Amino acid sequence: ETGVTQSPTHLIKTRGQQVTLRCSSQSGHNTVSWYQQALGQGPQFIFQYYREEENGRGNFPPRFSGLQFPNYSSELNVNALELDDSALYLCASSPPWSGGAETQYFGPGTRLLVL
Amino acid sequence: QQPVQSPQAVILREGEDAVINCSSSKALYSVHWYRQKHGEAPVFLMILLKGGEQKGHEKISASFNEKKQQSSLYLTASQLSYSGTYFCGTVSGYALNFGKGTSLLVTP
Numbered sequence: 001e002t003g004v005t006q007s008p009t010h011l012i013k014t015r016g017q018q019v020t021l022r023c024s025s026q027s028g029h030n031t032v033s034w035y036q037q038a039l040g041q042g043p044q045f046i047f048q049y050y051r052e053e054e055n056g057r058g059n060f061p062p063r064f065s066g067l068q069f070p071n072y073s074s075e076l077n078v079n080a081l082e083l084d085d086s087a088l089y090l091c092a093s094s095p096p097w098s099g100g101a102e103t104q105y106f107g108p109g110t111r112l113l114v115l
Numbered sequence: 116q117q118p119v120q121s122p123q124a125v126i127l128r129e130g131e132d133a134v135i136n137c138s139s140s141k142a143l144y145s146v147h148w149y150r151q152k153h154g155e156a157p158v159f160l161m162i163l164l165k166g167g168e169q170k171g172h173e174k175i176s177a178s179f180n181e182k183k184q185q186s187s188l189y190l191t192a193s194q195l196s197y198s199g200t201y202f203c204g205t206v207s208g209y210a211l212n213f214g215k216g217t218s219l220l221v222t223p
Contacts, residue, residue, distance in 0.1 A: 033211070042202050042213030043157065056209030090156060097209055101145055101164055104211060106156040
């Protein structure tokens with residue numbers, strides 16, 4: 001059974017640029033959630049994808065967008081990068097949402113630095 | 116909607132016990148517990164569900180008080196490997212909202 005993988009591991013961008021982060025879900029999981037974790041804070045929910053559609057969204061502006069592909073892998077796109085976007089971006093895969101009882105398994109994350 | 120964790124930080128000697136608390140202002144259906152070591156991904160520890168069901172795979176225990184909207188994680192006979200930051204998460208719609216974390220350091 002393969003775990004959740006993310007790429008790249010590290011990324012440096014400048015303000016105003018765009019970035020795409022990738023996530024492959026754990027075998028058997030068809031739901032992917034994305035989180036932003038600033039230094040010293042807990043992960044903050046960005047959005048969740050199920051069956052290639054956005055299921056729910058946290059308090060993030062529209063310049064944060066995502067995609068899910070038929071093989072359940074997912075991308076997170078961030079446009080017009082700001083300095084505050086510097087963080088660890090985590091994706092987590094899980095079985096289909098069942099009212100909050102499903103376990104989410106996290107990938108190793110992509111550390112983004114915006115200069 | 117973010118749960119509140121206490122304490123913020125704990126330092127233990129190997130073999131000592133610790134309790135980490137998580138409280139919410141909203142009614143809880145489930146509480147999720149994770150541990151994150153520096154530079155690594157959060158690792159699932161346990162889910163506690165309304166009604167008392169627990170799902171987990173580590174030798175830790177936890178409680179879930181639905182009336183008080185609280186959960187506590189019990190770490191007994193701590194080992195060096197228990198060091199890390201512990202997060203509780205509560206569900207709101209499709210989102211899992213995490214607290215700010217409790218930093219635990221176990222020393223020899």
